[in-house]
Every structure is written in structure tokens, then in C-alpha cells.
Amino acid sequence: MAQTAKRDYNLLGPSSEAAIASGLAAAEWYHTEVDRKQMKALMQRSDGPAIRDTVIWLGSMLVLAAGGIYFWGSWWAVPFFLGYGVLYGSASDSRWHECGHGTAFKTRWMNNVVYQIACFMIMRNPVTWRWSHARHHTDTVIVGRDPEIAVMRPPDLFRVILNFFGILDAGCAMLDMVRNAAGVVTPEEKSFIPEMEHAKVIRVARIWLAIYLATLALSLWMGSILPLMLIGLPRLYGAWHHVLTGLLQHGGLADNVTDHRLNSRSVLMNPVSRFIYWNMNYHVEHHMFPMIPYHALPQLHELIKHDLPTPNKSIIDGYREMVPAFLRQLRNEDYFLKRELPATAKPYREELHSGVAAE
Amino acid sequence: MAQWIEACGAGDVDEEDVIRFDHGGRVYAIYRSPEDRYFATDGLCTHEQISLADGLVMDDIIECPKHNGRFNYQTGEAKGAPVCVNLRTYPVKVEDGAVFIEV
Numbered sequence: 001m002a003q004t005a006k007r008d009y010n011l012l013g014p015s016s017e018a019a020i021a022s023g024l025a026a027a028e029w030y031h032t033e034v035d036r037k038q039m040k041a042l043m044q045r046s047d048g049p050a051i052r053d054t055v056i057w058l059g060s061m062l063v064l065a066a067g068g069i070y071f072w073g074s075w076w077a078v079p080f081f082l083g084y085g086v087l088y089g090s091a092s093d094s095r096w097h098e099c100g101h102g103t104a105f106k107t108r109w110m111n112n113v114v115y116q117i118a119c120f121m122i123m124r125n126p127v128t129w130r131w132s133h134a135r136h137h138t139d140t141v142i143v144g145r146d147p148e149i150a151v152m153r154p155p156d157l158f159r160v161i162l163n164f165f166g167i168l169d170a171g172c173a174m175l176d177m178v179r180n181a182a183g184v185v186t187p188e189e190k191s192f193i194p195e196m197e198h199a200k201v202i203r204v205a206r207i208w209l210a211i212y213l214a215t216l217a218l219s220l221w222m223g224s225i226l227p228l229m230l231i232g233l234p235r236l237y238g239a240w241h242h243v244l245t246g247l248l249q250h251g252g253l254a255d256n257v258t259d260h261r262l263n264s265r266s267v268l269m270n271p272v273s274r275f276i277y278w279n280m281n282y283h284v285e286h287h288m289f290p291m292i293p294y295h296a297l298p299q300l301h302e303l304i305k306h307d308l309p310t311p312n313k314s315i316i317d318g319y320r321e322m323v324p325a326f327l328r329q330l331r332n333e334d335y336f337l338k339r340e341l342p343a344t345a346k347p348y349r350e351e352l353h354s355g356v357a358a359e
Numbered sequence: 360m361a362q363w364i365e366a367c368g369a370g371d372v373d374e375e376d377v378i379r380f381d382h383g384g385r386v387y388a389i390y391r392s393p394e395d396r397y398f399a400t401d402g403l404c405t406h407e408q409i410s411l412a413d414g415l416v417m418d419d420i421i422e423c424p425k426h427n428g429r430f431n432y433q434t435g436e437a438k439g440a441p442v443c444v445n446l447r448t449y450p451v452k453v454e455d456g457a458v459f460i461e462v
Binding site: 290 | 406408413422426
């Protein structure tokens, strides 16, 4: 049956009510069967890989920032800030994500410290986004339920392009921060953040606002945007990589389904992008088994790939598939890319997807 | 009235692991700690009712497989977002190679 009703992404709107009424919300999701011992081995936590990667990440930022400051005023500063920006405005996206799951490090306080730092860089309130991401995993790309749908239908491609430079994202994040700092938590936020956490949302927003105001004051005092180039602005000029990779996660694929093989995309990527992205290119695998640490996702991929769609061969390959789908969705928002499963894969649970139009 | 129910064999639960036990319309989780002690809690996460038996036991923590919510499985205490509500725990005894829980 074709889906004809216009999508309403409001978390408090009729699509949300319909998803709850139909059982789509908080439904049971498809999982590939994996032997418990193998799964347990993959789930094991380790501090080593994340400490190594965090030292490289923050150490590189320090070196690049020092270079940028040293060469400030000359064109030689540009490559330093380009590198610094990506590590600040893009690598922070995967760091808040992994540490939010609590899987990056074995030691909990290490997860929490990196989570707070990365959330600040990517301008995502650590309390709000912990809860919104829990909802994203419960109701992945369920219209009216998932607060983290990057590209809605029909797609707003102008907004998508602007966000490669963080222009709308960061602007909205700053407004949210000021609003939260003023003590206001919206009804939409309240729909997924428990009341006992609201005070934390407000406290974090006030601390961040103080940091940004101090940075702004320092810039004004120095008569230079250099402090802002180091704190705040990298969220704009370094955002492109996290948008580049993040759009591939679910872009152009099915919505309102309960099988991550249908609504998520795995993409084989170059090692640099995989470092920045912390292996979230294995996105079907991550959604199916969020317990698996980022460093074990390649092993998980090898273990279950017989049951998953063939991953895209590269970022470019993913965009060759996704962009035409976005363009078709401009004319027909019900269009989506239907993933092909290997012959050995278990079939979709079609009875759960009867309300979705396929092509 | 509370009663002791045989939940599983002592060897059914691997060391530092968890299994699911269904009884009387309820789901329980049976744990074996690294120190070879047995514990029992409600088997569904208090956040969104996911079976904890698919989760990961780390020391005295059970981590939910869906949202990585954590509980101390010995006390049932919720250890941070996204879980806020504690798990109910149950007395456990091991007799003749079987694990009994009092429900």
C-alpha cells in the first residue's frame, strides 16, 4: 500500500501518534543471529584503542592550533586551520556519539570526559543529545518519533548544502543554547528528556554560554577573530566531513521500517575518513548492535555481512546512489532506495513494512 | 506468596555472563559474577523493556543491548542515562547444581 499522507516530522504531531498507534514506535527490530560467545567477545570494552585515537585526535589539534596561531596573518595558517577545523567540527561528531553510547572506552569516566568535550565542540547539549540519541535508536527514521533525521522528505537540499558549513545547524544550536540557558526547555525536548534531567540541560547551556561569551570578549579585547577561530568557528569551517559522512547513514533509504538493513547504509571508506568517523561507516552494523565498540565494527561486519546489503564501495559511490534519490524525492517524497539483500540473507519481515511504498 | 523456583542449571550461565529466564509471564535475568556468585533481577530494561540477557556483563554491571543503559545487577541500581528506574532484584540460591530464585 503506498504511503500518501504528507510526512509530519513534529515529535508531538499526528505522525508520532500514528507511529505509536500502529506499533512502529518502540517496535521489535530485526537482528542477524550471532552466536552469543562471538557477540560477547565483540562487545568487550577496551581503553587502548580509544586512548590511542584520542591522543592522536587532541594531540593533532594542539599541534595544528599552534601552527595556526604561529602563522596567523599569513596564508600559511590556512592548512593548519583546515586540519584543526575538521578535527574540531567533524571528528567531535563521532566522539560524542561513541562516548555517548559508553562503548568507546572501557573506563566510564573517560567516556564521560571525551563526551563532554566533543559535545561542546559539535554544539550538542550532552543531556539533550543523550536522550535524543536513545530515541533515535529506538525509533530509527520513524517519522514523528526520531528527533535525529538529517534529511526529511521532501529533502531541503539548500539546508543540506548550508550545513556542510554548519550554517543552519550551528545557528540553531546557539539559539538552543541561549534558550536553554534562559531556563526554557521546549515541549519537543520534554517529549524525550525526562523531567529529572531538565536542570542539567539548563546548567550545561549556561556553562557553555559563559565559555562562548569569554571567547567573544577575548576576541574583542585582542581585536582579532583568532580566539573564535579556535573555539566556536571550527564548528562551521570544519563541519563538512561529518555532514559528508553523516548524510550517508540513512539518506535516501526507507523510513517507517523496523529493519536497519532497510533504513541504514554501510559504506567502505578510506582510513582517514574512518579515523575521523570512528568506523561509523559500518552503520547498519552499529544500529543492529549498538553494544559493539567502534573498533570492533569491522570484525562485526565480517561476521554478519552475509545477512546485510552489500556496502557501498566508497563515499563517492554512496553519493552516486543517494543524490539521485534525493532529487527524485523532491518530486515524489514516497520514493526511496530499496536495499538488495544477499541470497543468503534472511528476508525482510514484510508484515512489518506493509505501510511503506517501494520501487 | 514468595516461592523458590528453579531457574536454570548452575553451569547454564557462563562466568561473567547473563541468561534469560521466563516464568509466570515475567522475564528474569540470571547472572554469574566474575567471583562465581549468582544474582537475579527483572530481565527487561526499565528504560524500554529490552531483554537484558542480550547485554554485556562487566564486573558488577549489566549493560542493556539497545541503548547501553547500565545497572548494577547485584543491587539493581540504575547507573545513569538512559535508565533512571532501578531493576528489582531477587534472592538466589544454588542447590544440587541448580540455580533457584525467590519470586
